[in-house]
Amino acid sequence: MDWDEVTRILRLMEENRLVEFEYEDGGRRIRLRRAETHVPIPHAPAAPGPQAAPQSPATPGAGPAGGELVRFRSPLVGTFYRAARPDAEPFVNVGDEVTPDKVLCIIEAMKVMNEVKAEMTGVVREILAKNSQAVEYGEPLFVIEKK
Amino acid sequence: MFSKVLIANRGEIALRIIRACREMGIESVVVYSEADRNAHYLKLADYSVCIGPPPPLQSYLDISRIVSAAEITDVDAIHPGYGFLAENPHFAEVCESCNIRFIGPSPESSRLLGDKVQARELARKLKIPTLPGSEAAARDEKEALEAARRVGYPVMIKAAGGGGGRGMRLAHNDVSLVNNFLAAQAEAGATFRNNALYIEKYIEKARHVEIQILADGYGNVVHLGERDCTVQRRFQKLIEESPSPVVTPSLRKEMGNAAVALARAARYTNAGTCEFLVDDRGKFYFIEMNARLQVEHPVTEMVTGVDLVREQIRIAAGERLSFGQRDVVWNGAALECRINAEDPRNGFKPSPGRIALWIPPGGPGVRLDTHVYSGYTIPPYYDSLIGKLIVHRKSREEALAVMKRALAEFVVEGVPTTIPLHQVVLDHTQFIRGQVDTTFIESYFGK
Numbered sequence: 001m002d003w004d005e006v007t008r009i010l011r012l013m014e015e016n017r018l019v020e021f022e023y024e025d026g027g028r029r030i031r032l033r034r035a036e037t038h039v040p041i042p043h044a045p046a047a048p049g050p051q052a053a054p055q056s057p058a059t060p061g062a063g064p065a066g067g068e069l070v071r072f073r074s075p076l077v078g079t080f081y082r083a084a085r086p087d088a089e090p091f092v093n094v095g096d097e098v099t100p101d102k103v104l105c106i107i108e109a110m111k112v113m114n115e116v117k118a119e120m121t122g123v124v125r126e127i128l129a130k131n132s133q134a135v136e137y138g139e140p141l142f143v144i145e146k147k
Numbered sequence: 148m149f150s151k152v153l154i155a156n157r158g159e160i161a162l163r164i165i166r167a168c169r170e171m172g173i174e175s176v177v178v179y180s181e182a183d184r185n186a187h188y189l190k191l192a193d194y195s196v197c198i199g200p201p202p203p204l205q206s207y208l209d210i211s212r213i214v215s216a217a218e219i220t221d222v223d224a225i226h227p228g229y230g231f232l233a234e235n236p237h238f239a240e241v242c243e244s245c246n247i248r249f250i251g252p253s254p255e256s257s258r259l260l261g262d263k264v265q266a267r268e269l270a271r272k273l274k275i276p277t278l279p280g281s282e283a284a285a286r287d288e289k290e291a292l293e294a295a296r297r298v299g300y301p302v303m304i305k306a307a308g309g310g311g312g313r314g315m316r317l318a319h320n321d322v323s324l325v326n327n328f329l330a331a332q333a334e335a336g337a338t339f340r341n342n343a344l345y346i347e348k349y350i351e352k353a354r355h356v357e358i359q360i361l362a363d364g365y366g367n368v369v370h371l372g373e374r375d376c377t378v379q380r381r382f383q384k385l386i387e388e389s390p391s392p393v394v395t396p397s398l399r400k401e402m403g404n405a406a407v408a409l410a411r412a413a414r415y416t417n418a419g420t421c422e423f424l425v426d427d428r429g430k431f432y433f434i435e436m437n438a439r440l441q442v443e444h445p446v447t448e449m450v451t452g453v454d455l456v457r458e459q460i461r462i463a464a465g466e467r468l469s470f471g472q473r474d475v476v477w478n479g480a481a482l483e484c485r486i487n488a489e490d491p492r493n494g495f496k497p498s499p500g501r502i503a504l505w506i507p508p509g510g511p512g513v514r515l516d517t518h519v520y521s522g523y524t525i526p527p528y529y530d531s532l533i534g535k536l537i538v539h540r541k542s543r544e545e546a547l548a549v550m551k552r553a554l555a556e557f558v559v560e561g562v563p564t565t566i567p568l569h570q571v572v573l574d575h576t577q578f579i580r581g582q583v584d585t586t587f588i589e590s591y592f593g594k
Contacts, residue, residue, distance in 0.1 A: 138197050
């Protein structure tokens with residue numbers, strides 16, 4: 001299976017609202033999974049949730065400008081907030097430059113607002129989680145092009 | 148009744164609770180660490196939430212992560228399973244303060260019984276026999292020596308905050324008492340955050356017999372008879388059975404009444420277990436009460452027909468016990484063999500790794516509670532229990548025959564397990580005759 005085929009499968013998955021695809025052939029196994037826009041993941045019956053853009057199966061990968069694309073994952077299970085208050089400006093938007101100390105978001109866990117810092121220098125390329133969405137530990141929140 | 152329950156555990160017990168929820172029409176949410184991400188049982192729950200990295204302190208023991216997962220999934224209750232946070236009164240308190248029902252006893256009962264010194268004192272007040280030993284926690288080796296000399300060696304040094312066989316040491320004389328006392332104190336402080344120790348007379352020829360109880364929130368308490376857990380290694384149970392070969396109907400009634408009295412006095416609710424030692428003259432002594440569901444609960448389920456997990460959920464939801472003591476009847480004999488990923492030929496060394504082939508036994512009288520399968524990888528971070536093989540037949544003799552047959556059918560390739568050890572025990576005359584004591588495994592199979 002080559003890159004074109006993977007891309008084609010991803011397109012088919014999106015068109016048919018498939019979340020997961022697994023293929024095995026002669027010991028080689030490929031598993032594709034599209035990001036879901038909500039946690040927890042319902043298992044059965046599979047309810048098609050709001051659709052997210054298909055994600056590249058590999059992370060990190062090469063960005064358009066050549067910088068390394070890093071998927072920034074949630075360090076906590078909780079509720080994701082893009083801003084300090086509902087009426088405040090988001091901490092970051094797509095295209096913003098970030099430094100290690102820059103706060104990217106807040107994860108609320110047990111009524112504690114935990115500021116999550118970028119811990120790297122780069123540019124926010126994608127925001128994967130929606131404001132006030134529940135997120136799991138390890139769930140991708142942002143795509144950052146590392147510098 | 149609850150509409151959604153979160154399971155704060157992993158492995159076979161998480162699956163056991165998912166099954167009960169499914170049967171009761173309750174949605175289940177199971178939390179998992181990254182080490183369990185690919186486990187198939189997660190798919191059997193309605194929802195699953197990753198809460199952290201593999202180390203238990205950052206996942207299955209992390210109260211804030213679990214409660215946060217409970218909040219985002221909006222559950223009514225949390226079932227803690229056994230181990231991890233099951234007997235942590237603080238966890239139960241946090242659940243309560245977040246308006247989430249904890250499926251287990253109240254924090255007060257759990258705190259009282261979690262302190263083994265207090266539990267012993269409560270038993271003594273109720274005139275339930277306890278082993279001679281410390282009246283209060285031994286603060287230093289001097290007090291321990293005093294207690295040990297008073298009751299006579301050998302003695303057990305136990306952690307007040309321990310239980311389930313952890314934090315126990317045997318001493319045969321003053322020297323080993325002092326040495327073991329200091330080591331046990333450090334260990335208890337690190338493991339249970341409570342370094343209080345106490346001394347208990349050690350009985351050499353004893354059987355470990357425990358009584359299962361159920362208590363609702365309306366003062367109804369019943370006992371479901373005993374489980375004999377004498378076949379142990381280093382205080383860890385390997386085989387459990389019910390009825391016990393040494394418990395007569397009158398002894399069952401006496402021990403059952405003692406367990407019920409203790410549960411009432413501790414204002415206990417939900418499922419719990421009173422552990423006793425029974426000596427070679429048939430006298431019993433209370434050792435501790437476990438404020439949780441036990442690993443070996445299926446043995447009781449098979450002989451009584453009571454689904455303990457279902458009852459736990461019903462009780463926590465505020466329902467009354469649907470039966471009284473007179474309705475409890477025991478049918479036949481049940482045995483459980485714990486299938487651990489441990490190498491009995493190599494000092495019971497834990498053997499995590501990939502299970503290349505798993506062919507489970509089946510047929511009449513066989514129940515297998517397990518979360519594993521061919522291709523499953525046993526993570527190295529948690530305990531080594533990978534399955535519980537339970538059999539139930541009309542008589543002990545038939546149950547033993549079914550267990551032997553089932554063990555012979557069982558194929559596990561890729562990791563060593565305790566199956567060969569069970570086969571040796573099942574063939575041993577003393578075990579067949581029901582004449583073992585708690586030293587059986589160590590004296591016949593070495594430490």
